[in-house]
Amino acid sequence: MASKSIKVLDWNDVLERAYGIxxxxxxSQEMRRYKEMRQEMETDREAAVLIESFNRLKEAHEEVERFGTYHPDYHTVTRRVREKKRELDKVPSIAAFKQAENDLDELLYRVSRVIADAVSEQIKVPSNNPLYELAGGGCGSGGCGTGGGCGCSAR
Structure with missing residues (x-):
């Protein structure tokens, strides 16, 4: 009678392989590009000025957000934040950084998804891409749409 040998899980081996990954x-190319684009954005004067302005506006928004629509400046501040964000997105160094960030996030998600699926397809993997949640991997309630920020995680 042939007996199957069961391989005992060696945590050190698993951790060593994880560190290797x-x-x-x-x-990776995605990480190199991410670092390069971050450096470019951080040294861009126009981006720095707009980011500082956006951060001040964000602080004002957090203040009015505490009171919600009851705050007299809620709609004005909220509109200004959206406008400033669109302005930020038009700066080439910021747009390039965001694209590089999304590409790196996609790589990390895919690696995590492969590892999770190797264990079980039922395992949820967090993602910053709300489309993964719409594909059926999230909490199913529509949630926060961020793929993880509300405690849900997308596949």
Missing amino acids: GEQLTH
Whole structure:
């Protein structure tokens, strides 16, 4: 009678392989581009001025947000935040950084998804892409739409 040998899980081996994957991700094209675009954005004067302005506006928005629509400046501040965000998105260095950030996030999601699926397709994997939640991997309630910020996680 042939007996099947069951391989005992060696946590050290699993962790070593995980660190190896992390090292590969650190040296990936997506990570290099992310770092490059972040550096470019951080040294862009126009971006710095707009980001500072946006952060001040965000603080004002957080203040009015505490009272919601009852605050007399709620709609004005909310509109100004949306306008400033659109202005930020038009700055080439910021747009390039956001694209690089999304590309890196996509890579991390896909690696996490492969690992999770190897264990069970029922395992949820967090994502910053709300489309993954719409594809059926999230909490199913529509949630926060961020794919993880509300405690839900997308597949």
